[in-house]
Amino acid sequence: MKTEDIIKGEAQYILQTYGRPEFVLERGNGVYLFDMDGNRYLDFVSGLAVNALGYGDYEVLKAIEAQAAKLMHVSNLYHTIPSVQVAQRLVEHSFADRVFFCNSGTEAWEASLKFCRKWGNTTHDQPKNRLIAFENSFHGRTYGSISTTGQPKYHKGFEPLLPGIDFAQFNDLASVESLVTDQTCAILVEPVQAEGGIHAATGEFLAGLRHLCDEREMLLVFDEIQVGCGRLGSLWAYQQYEIEPDIMTLAKALGGGLPIGVALLRQKVADAIEAGDHAATFGANPVACAAATTVLDKLLEPGFIDGVREKGEHLIDRLQKLQQRWPEHITEVRGKGLIAGAVTSQPAADYLAAFRQRDILVATAGADVVRFLPPLVVERDRIDEAVDVFDEILRQGV
Numbered sequence: 001m002k003t004e005d006i007i008k009g010e011a012q013y014i015l016q017t018y019g020r021p022e023f024v025l026e027r028g029n030g031v032y033l034f035d036m037d038g039n040r041y042l043d044f045v046s047g048l049a050v051n052a053l054g055y056g057d058y059e060v061l062k063a064i065e066a067q068a069a070k071l072m073h074v075s076n077l078y079h080t081i082p083s084v085q086v087a088q089r090l091v092e093h094s095f096a097d098r099v100f101f102c103n104s105g106t107e108a109w110e111a112s113l114k115f116c117r118k119w120g121n122t123t124h125d126q127p128k129n130r131l132i133a134f135e136n137s138f139h140g141r142t143y144g145s146i147s148t149t150g151q152p153k154y155h156k157g158f159e160p161l162l163p164g165i166d167f168a169q170f171n172d173l174a175s176v177e178s179l180v181t182d183q184t185c186a187i188l189v190e191p192v193q194a195e196g197g198i199h200a201a202t203g204e205f206l207a208g209l210r211h212l213c214d215e216r217e218m219l220l221v222f223d224e225i226q227v228g229c230g231r232l233g234s235l236w237a238y239q240q241y242e243i244e245p246d247i248m249t250l251a252k253a254l255g256g257g258l259p260i261g262v263a264l265l266r267q268k269v270a271d272a273i274e275a276g277d278h279a280a281t282f283g284a285n286p287v288a289c290a291a292a293t294t295v296l297d298k299l300l301e302p303g304f305i306d307g308v309r310e311k312g313e314h315l316i317d318r319l320q321k322l323q324q325r326w327p328e329h330i331t332e333v334r335g336k337g338l339i340a341g342a343v344t345s346q347p348a349a350d351y352l353a354a355f356r357q358r359d360i361l362v363a364t365a366g367a368d369v370v371r372f373l374p375p376l377v378v379e380r381d382r383i384d385e386a387v388d389v390f391d392e393i394l395r396q397g398v
């Protein structure tokens with residue numbers, strides 16, 4: 001099979017929900033991807049914040065191989081070893097007391113929405129089930145997720161959405177306070193809005209939300225699906241803010257490339273959940289859990305997360321210098337750790353194509369943000385290479 005056969009086959013057989021560039025990725029190694037025609041790309045997308053350890057990490061591969069040879073799936077009717085191993089690590093290294101396993105970010109988010117409403121409805125005298133979410137947020141593509149996503153483009157054509165959801169302005173505590181009623185059970189927030197254009201919450205805002213939740217008996221829910229697991233230069237995003245949520249969702253990087261989603265809960269939320277309230281056939285899949293345990297162990301190795309923070313500062317510093325050089329093309333640089341966005345005056349998609357022509361893969365976050373999401377194992381020189389190429393693109397024009 002050749003590149004054109006695959007592209008033709010994709011157009012013929014696969015539902016056209018994605019627009020893809022005209023090459024076919026075949027293998028990866030470290031921070032590089034290779035297409036069917038032998039071209040090599042420096043990867044600053046990481047499979048959308050999944051491949052934190054790059055491609056072909058030896059330990060992850062070994063863990064997957066060993067577990068796949070032993071046991072791949074039995075369903076949640078039975079106990080298995082890897083689920084407990086990864087759950088213990090998640091609990092011991094976070095605010096949480098319990099975890100629920102599923103298979104993706106949107107599933108983890110759906111589970112959290114159900115847990116919030118169950119907690120609100122069953123632990124209070126009056127029904128307490130309204131949710132406050134934020135404008136410009138992103139939480140996935142299933143119904144609960146799009147209903148709590150504050151971007152109309154994801155709703156269009158799919159109405160009616162889930163009822164009982166109010167939207168406040170991100171980083172504006174007063175807008176949240178004005179929406180809270182005795183029926184509100186939870187506030188749902190991304191510590192850094194990623195898909196929405198890389199907007200970090202301020203410490204003051206998140207501390208204010210924590211205070212409001214405590215005062216008005218509501219749960220604080222953090223979506224760390226994209227920015228958890230080391231991406232910001234701390235194991236969890238909330239650790240940068242000196243407050244803790246009541247529920248946190250994870251997915252993406254945790255599985256080392258295999259599908260996994262997790263909702264982490266405080267005991268008070270877990271107390272409201274009974275056997276049978278929620279389930280997933282593939283949840284806690286032994287192979288995905290074995291991979292996740294290895295990923296966590298590697299993130300927790302001394303110096304790893306510090307390295308992410310330092311490299312992240314370097315990336316953002318270099319992008320800021322580029323902005324000073326090309327203020328007419330880059331109007332702002334935003335980011336934290338190894339997620340960075342350059343706001344461009346021309347469509348971000350034009351830059352994507354220009355990077356690709358120079359064998360570098362980057363992503364967008366909305367129409368005017370070029371998003372940089374390298375594997376967390378990226379070296380400083382590769383960051384310099386990507387920024388130098390951006391400089392060249394800006395000099396030559398798109």
Ligand SMILES: Cc1ncc(COP(=O)(O)O)c(C=O)c1O
Binds near residue numbers: 139
């Ligand atoms: C913050 C956030 N939440 C939820 C999701 C949905 O995750 P998934 O695509 O695994 O369903 C994403 C995916 O980009 C995300 O960035």
